[in-house]
Amino acid sequence: MKVVAFNGSARKNGNTAILINCVLDELMREGIETELVQFAGKNIRGCIACYKCIELKDRRCAIHNDIMNDCIEKMMGADGIVFGSPVYFADLTAGIKGFIERAGMVGRANGDLFRRKVGAAVTSVRRAGAIHTFDSMNHFFFISQMIVPGSNYWNVGVGRDIGEVDKDEEGKATMRLLGQNMAWLIKKLQE
Ligand SMILES: Cc1cc2nc3c(=O)[nH]c(=O)nc-3n(C[C@H](O)[C@H](O)[C@H](O)COP(=O)(O)O)c2cc1C
Secondary structure, three states, X not given: OEEEEEEXXXXXXXXXXXXXXXXXXXXXXXXXXXXXXXXXXXXXXXXXXXXXXHHHOOOOOOOOOOOHHHHHHHHHOOOEEEEEEEOEOOEOOHHHHHHHHHHXXXXXXXXXXXXXXXXXXXXXXXXXXXXXXXXXXXXXXXXXXXXXXXXXXXXXXXXXXXXXXXXXXXXXXXXXXXXXXXXXXXXXXXX
């Protein structure tokens, strides 16, 4: 059993990574393998609407000069997928948006590649826009026929400077519970 997480922040090991790691730590405690891919410095562009994925149905994006196809492989091989994005102008980052456009098109072009995998979204915020960002990421999971567990609050942590989210005990507890629920669900789906 494996979960792969994607951090769409422009900052490596920032607040979003801290929150994602709270989720991953719980998954590892439950014996689930995890991997974190951070987009910082990686320049993932959006879909170019070439429709090659629909024409070729080869489970690949036609843009080959970035990490996208490696990431799609990782998603296909995983039981669970975590998206993390800080709030940028009350929405998700350009990196995670581009990722969603391209993984979404490749998935749909090939018979919903991520169908019935478990998906969870995590967001970090200084003040406003977290629920919209959380919802935007969930749109990918729902149209991909994925199954989305919850926590006891929406998956949001509060902080501005790198590491500030560490002080948000409620946010971190939300993430730990999310990790536990994700592990429970992944194990149930394996039965
Ligand atoms: C370009 C940009 C736009 C931002 N827009 C918002 C915003 O709309 N609302 C907000 O509360 N915080 C906003 N922030 C703050 C980040 O969401 C916050 O610092 C977050 O914790 C960063 O997470 P990271 O450390 O993973 O990058 C913005 C930050 C940047 C760099």
